[in-house]
Amino acid sequence: xxxxxxxxxxxxxxxxxxxxxxxxxxxxxxxxxxxxxxxxxxxxxxxxxxxxxxxxxxxxxxxxxxxxxxxxxxxxxxxxxxxxxxxxxxxxxxxxxxxxxxxxxxxxxxxxxxxxxxxxxxxxxxxxxxxxxxxxxxxxxxxxxxxxxxxxxxxxxxxxxxxxxxxxxxxxxxxxxxxxxxxxxxxxxxxxxxxxxxxxxxxxxxxxxxxxxxxxxxxxxxxxxxxxxxxxxxxxxxxxxxxxxxxxxxxxxxxxxxxxxxxxxxxxxxxxxxxx
Amino acid sequence: xxxxxxxxxxxxxxxxxxxxxxxxxxxxxxxxxxxxxxxxxxxxxxxxxxxxxxxxxxxxxxxxxxxxxxxxxxxxxxxxxxxxxxxxxxxxxxxxxxxxxxxxxxxxxxxxxxxxxxxxxxxxxxxxxxxxxxxxxxxxxxxxxxxxxxxxxxxxxxxxxxxxxxxxxxxxxxxxxxxxxxxxxxxxxxxxxxxxxxxxxxxxxxxxxxxxxxxxxxxxxxxxxxxxxxxxxxxxxxxxxxxxxxxxxxxxxxxxxxxxxxxxxxxxxxxxxxxxxxxxxxxxxxxxxxxxxxxxxxxxxxxxxxxxxxxxxxxxxxxxxxxxxxxxxxxxxxxxxxxxxxxxxxxxxxxxxxxxxxxxxxxxxxxxxxxxxxxxxxxxxxxxxxxxxxxxxxxxxxxxxxxxxxx
Ligand code: SF4
Ligand code: SF4
Ligand code: SF4
Ligand code: SF4
Numbered sequence: 001x002x003x004x005x006x007x008x009x010x011x012x013x014x015x016x017x018x019x020x021x022x023x024x025x026x027x028x029x030x031x032x033x034x035x036x037x038x039x040x041x042x043x044x045x046x047x048x049x050x051x052x053x054x055x056x057x058x059x060x061x062x063x064x065x066x067x068x069x070x071x072x073x074x075x076x077x078x079x080x081x082x083x084x085x086x087x088x089x090x091x092x093x094x095x096x097x098x099x100x101x102x103x104x105x106x107x108x109x110x111x112x113x114x115x116x117x118x119x120x121x122x123x124x125x126x127x128x129x130x131x132x133x134x135x136x137x138x139x140x141x142x143x144x145x146x147x148x149x150x151x152x153x154x155x156x157x158x159x160x161x162x163x164x165x166x167x168x169x170x171x172x173x174x175x176x177x178x179x180x181x182x183x184x185x186x187x188x189x190x191x192x193x194x195x196x197x198x199x200x201x202x203x204x205x206x207x208x209x210x211x212x213x214x215x216x217x218x219x220x221x222x223x224x225x226x227x228x229x230x231x232x233x234x235x236x237x238x239x240x241x242x243x244x245x246x247x248x249x250x251x252x253x254x255x256x257x258x259x260x261x262x263x264x265x266x267x268x269x270x271x272x273x274x275x276x
Numbered sequence: 277x278x279x280x281x282x283x284x285x286x287x288x289x290x291x292x293x294x295x296x297x298x299x300x301x302x303x304x305x306x307x308x309x310x311x312x313x314x315x316x317x318x319x320x321x322x323x324x325x326x327x328x329x330x331x332x333x334x335x336x337x338x339x340x341x342x343x344x345x346x347x348x349x350x351x352x353x354x355x356x357x358x359x360x361x362x363x364x365x366x367x368x369x370x371x372x373x374x375x376x377x378x379x380x381x382x383x384x385x386x387x388x389x390x391x392x393x394x395x396x397x398x399x400x401x402x403x404x405x406x407x408x409x410x411x412x413x414x415x416x417x418x419x420x421x422x423x424x425x426x427x428x429x430x431x432x433x434x435x436x437x438x439x440x441x442x443x444x445x446x447x448x449x450x451x452x453x454x455x456x457x458x459x460x461x462x463x464x465x466x467x468x469x470x471x472x473x474x475x476x477x478x479x480x481x482x483x484x485x486x487x488x489x490x491x492x493x494x495x496x497x498x499x500x501x502x503x504x505x506x507x508x509x510x511x512x513x514x515x516x517x518x519x520x521x522x523x524x525x526x527x528x529x530x531x532x533x534x535x536x537x538x539x540x541x542x543x544x545x546x547x548x549x550x551x552x553x554x555x556x557x558x559x560x561x562x563x564x565x566x567x568x569x570x571x572x573x574x575x576x577x578x579x580x581x582x583x584x585x586x587x588x589x590x591x592x593x594x595x596x597x598x599x600x601x602x603x604x605x606x607x608x609x610x611x612x613x614x615x616x617x618x619x620x621x622x623x624x625x626x627x628x629x630x631x632x633x634x635x636x637x638x639x640x641x642x643x644x645x646x647x648x649x650x651x652x653x654x655x656x657x658x659x660x661x662x663x664x665x666x667x668x669x670x671x672x673x674x675x676x677x678x679x680x681x682x683x
Contacts, residue, residue, distance in 0.1 A: 034582045152579065159580040168562060168598040171648070175566030176381040176593055180329035180371045183648045185354045193561035193648050207327070218599050221559050221613060228352070228649045 008059035008158065010035075011043035013079055015065030015072045016099055016127060020144040021090035022046035022064055031151050038158055056082025060157055066092040068099055068127040080134035085157060088130045089150070091143040091246035095215050098143075099127040100249035128249075138163055141196055143213040143246040149198050166197045167218030170210050174201035182209055189229050191242065194220035215247035222255040296492055299507035300514055301478070303487035306338035306364065309448070309476075310411070312504045318409035318446055321377060323370065329354060330370040332377075335411065342367060349456040349530070349641065352650030361482040365412050368456030369640045373569035374410055374421055378441055379428060385437075385576065385589040405437075409446040413474070415467035416459075416638040418449050420569035422473055426632045427572050446497060449474040453521035457530035458641030460654055464535065466638040468525040476502060479518035490518040531641065531654040534661055535625075538635075541664055542626035546618075550659045555613040558651055562595035564643035565620060570636050571595070596620055621653060 012022060026047055028035070041047070042058060061083035067073050080086055088094050096103070102110060103126045111118040130136055140149055149165070156163035166172075170192035174181065182188040182204045190209030192201065196217040203210045216222070222243075229239050243251040301309070313320050322335045325342045335341065341364040348355045349368060359366050388397045413421070421442075428438040452461070452468035461467030470477050475498035478489040490510050493499040510518075545551075565571040575594035580587045594601060596619045602609035610616050628636035637653075644652045 031582055038582055038584075151582065155580050155582050155584075158582060159584050161578070161580065164577055166598075167600060168595070169559070171561040171563045172566060172593070172595060172598070175563060178331070178372060178376065178381070180327060180331065180354070181563065181646055181648060182328075184352055184646055185328035185371070187353075190648070193559040193563070219560070219611075219613075221556075224557050224559050224649060 008039045009042040009057070010039040011056075011058040011061045011079075011083070012041070012046065013043065013061060013063045013065075013075075014045065015063065015076065015093065015130070016068040017065030017090065017092040017097065019046055019064070021093075021142075024089075024144045024147055024150060025062070028147055028151055035154065058083045060085045060087065060154070063088050063093050063130055064090050066096045066099060066127045066129060067124070067133055068102075069123050071122070073124065073133060076130055076133050085137045086130075086134070087138045087140065087153065087157075088136050089140045089145050091141060091213060091215060092127075093130050094139045094141045095247040095250035096127045096129050098246050098248065101244065102127055103249055104252075138165060140165065140198070141214040141247075142198055146199050148200070168197050169193050169217050169220075170195045170197050170199065170201050170204075170214065173197045173199070174204050177201050177205060179204045182207060183228075183232070187232050189232050189234050189242070191225070194222050194225050211242060211245065212251065213246050215250045216254045220254055222251065298490050298492045298510040298515055299502065299505075300510045301489045301491045301505055301507050303362070303364070303489070305489070305506050306341065308505050309501070310335065310338040312501050313409040313411070313446065316407075316409075316446075316501065318407045320409045320411050322411035323365070323367065325356065328356065330356070330367050332370070332372045332374070338364075341365075341412070346454075347456065349458045349645050350650070351458065351644050351652045352647055354645050362487055363480055363482045365450040365480050366454055366482070368452070368454075368459055369414065369417070369642050369645070371567065371642075371646060373567070373640075373642065374413065374417055375424065375569050375572075377408060377410075378421065378424060378445070379438055379572060382590065382592045383437065385591050387589070388587045390585045405441040405444045407444045407446070408441075409448065411448045413447055413449045414452055414461075414640070415449060415470035416452075416461040416464070416640045417569055418447065418470055418473055419464075419466040419638045420640065421447070423570045423632065423634060423636060423638065424572060426634070427570070446501075447474045448476045448478065451477065451479040451518075451522045452525050453480065455525050455529050456641060458644040458652075459639060460529050460531040460533050460641065461639040462526040462529045463531075463533040464635060464637055464639035469522045474498070479522060481514065481517055481521070483517070483521075488514070490514055531639075531644070531652070533637075533639070533654045533657055535635070538657070539626040539629045541661060542622045545622075545660050545664065548660055548663050550656065550663050551614045551618050553659070554651060554656050555617050557649060558613055558617050559649060560597045560599075560613050560616055561648060562597040563646050563648060564651070564653075565595040565597060566593060567642040567646040568624070568637075569640060569642065570624075570638065573601070575601075596623070621656060624653075625657065 012025060014022060061079055063079060063086060067076055091097050107123060107125050111121045115121055138153060140153060153163040174192055179201060183190045188209045190204060191212035192204060192210035194216060195210050195212045196214045198214050226239060310320055320335045321332055323330045323332055323342055324335060324340045325345055330342050330345060330347065343364050344359050344362045345367060346357050346359040347367045348357050386397060386399060388395050425442065429442060449470045451470055455468060472494060474494040476491060477494055478491045481488050491507060493502045573594045573596060574591045576589060576591050578587060578589050597616050599608050610619055624636040
C-alpha cells in the first residue's frame with residue numbers, strides 16, 4: 001500500500017489476449033464507481049492511459065493474457081514481484097487461451113505463413129498460463145470472465161476474506177438455475193459436466209450446449225463424456241474441435257490422450273495469436 | 277364404498293377410515309379447484325410445458341396444465357410426446373421437483389449492515405412464506421416431501437425456514453396410472469397409489485370420452501376445498517376403474533430394485549469391483565443429487581459487498597459429488613470418483629435408514645433420466661447384488677463392516 005493513500009492499489013495488466021476480460025471489468029458499470037471509491041486504480045491501460053505516479057507495489061494485480069513472448073515472460077516476473085496478491089483473469093491467463101493451439105503445431109511455420117517479415121516476430125514456441133511462470137494466488141477462468149465472479153473476488157479481497165471459486169461442474173449451476181438439461185431433453189452435446197462452474201450456466205439457459213469456455217473443472221472425467229458425445233452424433237473430429245478452443249491446453253492435459261492435439265482436427269489454419 | 281387397495285407397499289388410506297368418501301370431479305372442474313385454491317389464498321404451483329420439458333411453476337389457470345402431453349424417458353433421455361388423450365397428469369417426473377419450493381436452490385439466511393451504532397443484523401429473505409398449493413404431486417413425490425420433512429424439520433423443527441414454508445403448503449396428489457420407463461416406486465413402496473399426507477387425492481380417468489377425476493379429501497383443509505367443488509359422489513364403476521388403473525400401474529413399472537436387505541448389502545460392499553466400473557462412467561457432475569427430490573445438502577457462504585458495509589449469509593444446494601464437499605483440513609476426504617459415487621448410492625439407499633428411518637430414494641427415476649450419461653442406479657444396485665451373490669457372501673474387505681441382514 002502506498003504511504004500517501006489509505007486505499008489499496010489495484011493494477012490491471014494485459015499480456016497476450018483480446019482485452020475481453022478487461023472489458024468485463026469495465027462492464028461492471030454499477031459497481032465500478034464503488035470500486036473506484038475503494039481502491040486506487042494504479043494501472044489499467046484499457047480504461048485510461050493516465051497512470052498514478054510510480055510503479056509498484058500493488059495490493060492486487062489482475063492479469064489478463066497468456067505468456068507468449070519473451071518480453072511478457074520477463075514482464076510477468078516483474079508484475080509478480082510488485083504485487084501482493086496476483087489474480088489471473090480469463091482463459092488466456094489461466095490456461096494459455098486459444099493461442100495455445102500453437103503448442104500443438106510449429107510456431108515458426110505459422111509465423112511465416114502469416115507475416116510478411118516473420119523475422120520481426122519475437123514469439124515463444126508455446127502460449128502458457130501465467131501460473132506456469134510465477135505463483136498465482138487466485139484464478140478466475142472464462143472467456144470472458146464472469147462479472148459477478150470478479151466482483152465477488154474483489155469484494156472478498158477488500159474484506160480480507162478468501163474468495164470462493166468453485167471447482168465443480170457447470171451442471172450444478174444449471175440445476176440451481178432450473179434449466180432443463182439440453183443434453184437430456186434435446187440431445188444437444190454439452191461440455192457442462194466437465195467444465196468449471198462460474199458463468200452461471202448461461203449457454204444451456206439459452207438452449208445451447210456449454211462449449212467449455214471456463215475450462216476443465218477440478219478432476220473432470222472427460223473420458224466418460226466422449227462416448228456420450230459420440231452417441232449424440234458428434235464425429236470425432238468435432239469432438240476434438242470442441243475441446244480445442246479457449247482452453248485447448250488445459251483440456252488436453254486432463255483428457256488422457258483425447259481429444260488429442262488440436263491441430264490434428266483442423267490443419268492449416270494458424271490463426272493463433274502471435275504475441276501481445 | 278369401501279375400497280380394498282391391493283397393490284403392494286405403503287400405499288392405501290392410511291388405515292384410518294374403513295370408509296373413504298370419494299367423489300367425481302369433471303375435468304372442467306380443475307378450473308374450479310384452481311379458483312378455490314386461489315380464493316383460499318394459495319399460489320397454485322403445478323406442471324406445465326416450458327420449452328423442452330414439463331416443469332413446475334405457477335399456474336395462473338388450470339388450462340395451463342399439460343393437457344395431452346406425455347413424456348418418453350430413458351437413462352439420460354427425456355422427450356415430450358403428444359398423448360392420444362387429453363390427460364392433464366399423464367406424464368411422470370420432470371427435471372424439477374417440489375424440493376425447489378420447499379428447500380430452494382439459493383437462500384439468504386441473514387444479512388447485516390454496518391450502521392452508526394454497530395452492525396444491524398437482519399433476517400433472511402423469507403419470513404412470511406407464501407401459501408403454496410402443490411397441484412399434481414405424484415405419490416412418490418409426496419413421499420419425497422415426507423423424507424425431506426424428516427431431514428429438515430425433524431421432531432425438533434430444525435430448519436426454521438423450511439418448517440415455515442412447509443406449514444403453508446396445500447398438497448393435491450394425483451395417483452399414478454401410467455408409470456414412466458424409469459419409474460420404480462412399486463419397489464420402493466412409495467406408489468403408484470398415494471399414502472397418507474395429502475390434502476386432496478385425485479385419480480385421473482381418461483379412458484373414455486368423459487374425462488374426469490375421482491377425488492377425496494385427506495385433511496380438514498382438503499375437505500373444505502372439496503366442499504366448494506362441483507362434485508358428486510363417485511359411482512362404483514368410476515372408483516373401480518380408478519383403482520384398477522392404479523393397481524395396474526404397479527405391474528408396469530419401467531424399473532425395479534431389490535430393496536430387501538439393501539442397506540446391509542451396501543454396507544458390506546466397500547470394496548466391490550462395481551464401484552470402479554461405475555466411477556469410470558460417472559462424470560461426478562452432481563446432476564443426480566440436484567435432480568433428486570430428497571437430496572438436501574447445502575453449502576453456506578458469507579459474502580460482503582465492495583464497500584464492506586453489507587454482508588449476507590447465503591445457502592445454496594451442494595452435492596457429495598463435489599470435491600470440495602468433503603474438504604477438511606488439508607484436502608478432500610473423498611478424492612476419488614469411486615468414493616464419491618459410493619457416497620451418493622450408499623447414503624441414498626443405505627445409511628439414510630440409520631439417519632432418518634427410511635430410504636432416501638422414492639423411486640422417481642429423476643437421477644436416471646437427468647444423468648447426462650445415463651447412469652441408472654437400479655442397474656448399479658442390481659450389479660452390486662450380483663457381485664455379492666457371485667462372491668457367495670458379503671463382498672467386504674478384511675476390515676469390512678458387518679454383513680447385512682440379508683442372509
Ligand atoms: S445442459 Fe449441460 S451444463 Fe446443464 S445440466 Fe445438462 S450437461 Fe450439465
Ligand atoms: S435416488 Fe433417484 S430415483 Fe431415488 S428418489 Fe432420488 S432421484 Fe428419485
Ligand atoms: S446423496 Fe449426497 S447430496 Fe444427496 S443427501 Fe446424501 S450426501 Fe447429500
Ligand atoms: S451418476 Fe450421472 S448425474 Fe450423477 S454425478 Fe455421475 S454422471 Fe453426474
